[in-house]
Amino acid sequence: MIVDYHLHTSRCGHATGTMAEYAAAAEKQGIAEIGFADHFPLELLGFTPQHRVNMPPEELDKYVAEVRRLQSRLSIPVRLGAEVDYLPGREKETAAALARHDFDYCIGSVHFLDGWDFTHPKEVKRYAKLDIDELYEHYFALIRDMAASGLFDIVGHLDVVKKFAHFPRHDWSSVVEATCREIKKADLCVEVNTAGWRAAVKEAYPGVMLLRKCLELGIPVTLGSDAHSPKEVGSGLRRAVLLLARLGFREIATFCSRRRIMRPLFPL
Ligand SMILES: [Zn+2]
Ligand SMILES: [Zn+2]
Numbered sequence: 001m002i003v004d005y006h007l008h009t010s011r012c013g014h015a016t017g018t019m020a021e022y023a024a025a026a027e028k029q030g031i032a033e034i035g036f037a038d039h040f041p042l043e044l045l046g047f048t049p050q051h052r053v054n055m056p057p058e059e060l061d062k063y064v065a066e067v068r069r070l071q072s073r074l075s076i077p078v079r080l081g082a083e084v085d086y087l088p089g090r091e092k093e094t095a096a097a098l099a100r101h102d103f104d105y106c107i108g109s110v111h112f113l114d115g116w117d118f119t120h121p122k123e124v125k126r127y128a129k130l131d132i133d134e135l136y137e138h139y140f141a142l143i144r145d146m147a148a149s150g151l152f153d154i155v156g157h158l159d160v161v162k163k164f165a166h167f168p169r170h171d172w173s174s175v176v177e178a179t180c181r182e183i184k185k186a187d188l189c190v191e192v193n194t195a196g197w198r199a200a201v202k203e204a205y206p207g208v209m210l211l212r213k214c215l216e217l218g219i220p221v222t223l224g225s226d227a228h229s230p231k232e233v234g235s236g237l238r239r240a241v242l243l244l245a246r247l248g249f250r251e252i253a254t255f256c257s258r259r260r261i262m263r264p265l266f267p268l
Contacts, residue, residue, distance in 0.1 A: 006224025
């Protein structure tokens with residue numbers, strides 16, 4: 001059972017291809033279900049980023065309408081999702097903005113630390129000046145706040161702070177433990193995001209230590225390629241399913257109208 005719940009579109013300004021091309025690529029690969037999760041307009045949350053990394057606000061209605069059109073044309077379920085930044089202090093604005101559309105799911109992601117767009121290739125110099133242990137503490141504290149906010153259904157690329165292959169020097173298992181406990185308490189799902197295999201770190205998000213903790217605590221998982229072009233649709237998802245199976249996962253989460261539906265990883 002392969003789903004791809006993390007598809008971007010050219011509307012965000014740093015992805016290519018039409019939505020129909022993404023959908024056709026998924027159908028061709030036999031992916032059971034897809035969901036678009038383009039970058040939600042940050043301006044609607046009251047934030048203007050350093051680089052444009054999201055849909056302009058005026059594109060949101062068109063994005064929703066295009067997903068609806070594809071739903072009636074495709075042979076597989078197409079879900080309406082969004083990848084939404086967790087911005088501390090902007091919870092009320094975020095809740096109000098998300099309530100305006102009938103999303104099937106919302107992925108909550110952290111891409112900014114005090115305004116620093118730390119996953120952006122143009123912003124990597126800053127890492128050299130930082131204590132990576134402290135960076136991890138700071139990042140995962142935000143993830144815990146995001147979980148506690150109750151705004152989202154899925155945690156996006158849980159450990160994307162490792163994107164450029166920076167890892168803590170000291171044991172950080174207590175951070176893993178505290179973060180996964182908060183995710184469990186909030187009843188959130190974690191995506192296995194395969195973009196990490198295409199990034200400098202060459203590991204899926206999240207890594208095995210976090211995935212094992214998710215399994216131990218009974219945190220559900222889903223799958224996403226984080227495709228920014230039609231040819232990235234489905235990328236690494238078979239590998240991700242095999243990884244999940246090897247670790248002992250037996251189910252994956254799907255979503256409809258913000259309700260979670262668990263499906264067997266290997267249907268009979
Ligand atoms: Zn993106
Ligand atoms: Zn993201």
